[in-house]
Amino acid sequence: MxxxxxxxxxxxxxxxxxxxxxxxxxxxxxxxxxxxxxxxxxxxxxxxxxxxxxxxxxxxxxxxxxxxxxxxxxxxxxxxxxxxxxxxxxxxxxxxxxxxxxxxxxxxxxxxxxxxxxxxxxxxxxxxxxxxxxxxxxxxxxxxxxxxxxxxxxxxxxxxxxxxxxxxxxxxxxxxxxxxxxxxxxxxxxFVPRDPPLVEFPHRDTEYKAPTQAKKRDANGADEDDDEEELGAAAHHKIKVHKLHFTKDFVARLKARASSVLPPSSRRGYTTFESLVAHLWRAVTAARGLGAGETTRIRISVNGRARMRPPVPRDYFGNLVLWAFPRCDAGDLVSRPVHHAAELIHRAVAGVDDAYFRSFVDFAASGAVESEGLVPTADTNQVVLCPNLEVDSWLGISFYDLDFGGGCPFYFMPSYLPMEGTLFLVPSVLGDGSIEAYVPLFENHLEEFKKICYNIA
CATH class of the missing domain: 3.30.559.10 (Chloramphenicol acetyltransferase-like domain)
Incomplete structure (x- = not known):
């Protein structure tokens, strides 16, 4: 082109x-x-x-x-x-x-x-x-x-x-x-801190981390960090992004399977997001060949507008996102049914509530970030997330409402982003409840993923 x-x-x-x-x-x-x-x-x-x-x-x-x-x-x-x-x-x-x-x-x-x-x-x-x-x-x-x-x-x-x-x-x-x-x-x-502040949750190694240590040199005097950058660059070329289309029927069957273990008296089932991310988490973990004894986790964006009390207006212009981090032993995740992963996701996301957002504000304003030199864990330099995942969901966001006068778009997608393990979920332009997922993986893992990504287990 x-x-x-x-x-x-x-x-x-x-x-x-x-x-x-x-x-x-x-x-x-x-x-x-x-x-x-x-x-x-x-x-x-x-x-x-x-x-x-x-x-x-x-x-x-x-x-x-x-x-x-x-x-x-x-x-x-x-x-x-x-x-x-x-x-x-x-x-x-x-x-x-x-x-x-x-x-x-x-x-x-x-x-x-x-x-x-x-x-x-x-x-x-x-x-x-x-x-x-x-x-x-x-x-x-x-x-x-x-x-x-x-x-x-x-x-x-x-x-x-x-x-x-x-x-x-x-x-x-x-x-x-x-x-x-x-x-x-x-x-x-x-977002002003409370008086007195109340930091109830561990925000170090969650939203923040210690700064990267000064460059180390190997026995030959070369910078080890430079070697890691070269490895990262080489790995980048082996990453491919695969687009999946999950039909409305597939999503409905997946949600029913995930929610089937909940008691009949339960007033909730697992959401589309929880069910689909659980399915993808298990499939990617299996395709990567991860086994028992290795921990895998997902970084999931959580919008705080409706979670904070009082709620923040939907039209707030800025960032208002923190992250949930469900985690599991890889062998346990793959061997157990999809509802197990869905429950881990549900609990982790539910935990990022008003108390958590307020605790984060108090910690971020406490001076600890500056005095300890902490940096965000949201790191754009990570090319490979394996054994972990990050999921950015655009479900429920009004991207398709853009109309310059000739009608809404007939196609919408994220740009090409070959960051291994960084998944995007986008509602299909068909508007029928189907969903598209963009999944970047190493080529050898991707071939296995393609074989199992539509299996509901």
Whole structure:
């Protein structure tokens, strides 16, 4: 696929009296919250595909400018504020807008499967960091179809906040009001520690870890860390991403199987998420050949908006995610039925409740992170997670509600991310309750995984 970049420019917020935001205040520093600073320090890219007719780039650009006037963080720049805290400078410096073209029909040019090719459909997020916290690429095809590649910095917004921005962009492009509801933008003041603080849970080695030790040298004087980086780079090329489609019927049968052991009087069954992640955890563990005596765990994102008391508004713009870490002996996990894994996941996620979120806020604000030099366990440098997994679920997030005027997307996917063991769950665009999973594994493990991934046991 040959992608020709036709233009690249900065789009700044547009403040007007025709449905836009109020005139911009002076530039100001907005400190990141403890949830922003503990998450991944990286750009995340997603890809949309739209059938014709599609709006001209001028309309998309105008809509983006009007939306940035409401969501100012995406037009700002990351830095260190006057108080020494990591912050976003709300200076309206703008987002990057790239126009590109492919001289072929979309159905012929784009591989609608995990492939490094899809990375050409969004601005580059690999390598040296970029100033812009938001970058978009609009690629048009000879058939009239359009692909939108959207890349944003994770420390500015989590998945739910990003989806809200995208929906607002669609409204603005259609000349509709971006709000209500307005985004809730009080991250510097919303999460204050209690007085007195109450740290009830172990946050070291959960959200935080000790810093990496200084480089060690082997007997020949070479840096051992450099050797590990070379091994990581070599392993990276052996990782392949496989896309699975779980039909509505498969999901229903899996949930019924997982919940079959619950007593008839139980008012709950295992959710779609719990059942499907349990199934994938067991299948990946078996495909990796892990056995008794080796512990495997999953890192599961937990949205705190509805869990904190009082609940945080759904339109809160920022990060509000912590993680659950169910774990199990690999041999035990594979040998026992799927309901065992589902129960481990259910209990771990249920434990990340209001008390846990409040405890985290108290710990993060206690000064221990700074005095001990702790760093987040959300590490973008990990290429291989084996024997562990990480699951990022986009189920229930309104990514499909983006409409620039020609209708909602007919395809949506994460960018190609060959991070072994990092799984993405995405609701199918079919809208029938089916689910797509993106599973990156080593090639030799992937072949075994393909043989067993649809077996319900």
């Amino acid at each position: 040959k992608v020709e970049v036709e233009s690249s420019r900065i789009v700044k917020p547009l403040y007007d009296d025709d449905g836009g935001a109020a005139p911009a205040p002076w530039p100001e520093w907005m400190p990141l919250s403890v949830f922003d600073t503990v998450t991944y320090d990286e750009n995340i890219a997603i890809i949309y595909a739209f059938q014709p007719p599609n709006p001209p780039s001028a309309a998309l650009e105008l809509g983006l400018a009007r939306t940035l006037a409401v969501y100012r963080e995406f037009a700002g720049r990351l830095g260190v504020g006057p108080d020494g805290r990591r912050s976003v400078l709300l200076n309206d410096a703008g987002a990057r807008f790239v126009e590109a073209a492919v001289d072929a029909p979309l159905a012929v040019a784009v591989p609608f499967r995990p492939s490094p090719e899809v990375k050409r459909l969004h601005p580059c997020i690999d390598g040296a960091p970029v100033e812009e916290l938001l970058q978009v690429q609009v690629t048009r095809f000879s058939c009239g179809s359009m692909v939108l590649g959207f890349a944003s910095h994770h420390r500015v917004a989590d998945g739910q906040a990003t989806a809200s921005f995208l929906v607002a962009w669609g409204l603005a492009t259609r000349r509709m009001p971006v709000a209500p509801p307005l985004p809730v933008r009080d991250r510097p003041t919303r």
